[in-house]
Amino acid sequence: MLVSVILINIDAHTNTLSPVRALSGLLITPLQQLVLIPSQFAQWVAGRAISTPELRDQLTQVKNANLQLRVRQQQISSLQAENQRLRQLLSASPRGLNRVMLAELVDVSLEPYSQSLLVNKGLSQEVFLGQPVLDAQGVMGQVVQTSYYRSAVALITDPGQTVPVMIERNGFRAFSVGIGQSDQLDVPYLNRNTDIRKGDLLITSGMGGRFPYGYPVATIRTVTVDVNEPFLRVIAEPIAKLNYSREVLLAWPGDIPEPIDTPDAIGVSEKQISGDTPNVAGQ
Secondary structure (H helix, E strand, O other), X not given: OHHHHHHHHHHHXXXXXXXXXXXXXXXXXXXXXXXXXXXXXXXXXXXXXXXXXXXXXXXXXXXXXXXXXXHHHHHHHHHHHHHHHHHHHXXXXXXXXXXXXXXXXXXXXXXXXXXXXXXXXXXXXOOXXXXXXXXXXXXXXXXXXXXXXXXXXXXXXXXXXXXXXXXXXXXXXXXEEEOOOOOOEEOXXXXXXXXXXXXXXXXXXXXXXXXXXXXXXXXXXXXXXXXXXXXXXXXXEEOOOOOOOOEEEEEEEOOOOOOOOOOOOOOOOOOOOOOOOOOOOOO
């Protein structure tokens, strides 16, 4: 027990045991694969049971979706070319994502109040701690632990996880905090005179250097004013399909752009929202 307590404290306050943790993750990978065999076999059987008409309908849907994506890709290519020309005129460096990599979900945490995933990419694919994770809709979370072939991802709804955001409509900066519920985020410490409304879109502000600028995070669900409280009670709903996505994107951010000079959330500095745990003045 004494040795366990010592190792826990060393691991909590230093990075000395990181190689040991990565090696242990490599050693238990075969056991994880063995545990997943029954569910994978059930999925394989279910896939074989799909009828021919259903397969035809799915093929038609995929073809239509592929056609739409090709049209959008043409539009995006032209916009990127135009954007590049404008940046050259302004002598600005390229910003945004350098590259992304597709990863598949291996496991989902079933612990109470924990919102995390396990994906099938790790140190061997150059995955790093704090790496942003996205899906087709928006921001899902960030990598919090890595081994050679697996990585743990804390979702934005995980308690203590913060994401620097801004209101797309007016550029007001704030941050979202996970509260342990897959369909809710808290947006704390906003003054009662803050210009925020139900339905507003929250996007990543690029502060802190973790999440690339401009990606959707959540939409405002409720804004409640309590005369006895100095701050608004703001609840947002994540845009990413946290409970449905089977594939995610691991992103390598490029240059994080400097946001425009807009009002900050009351009492919150840029350094305070750059970490994983909120550090608010007066808290």
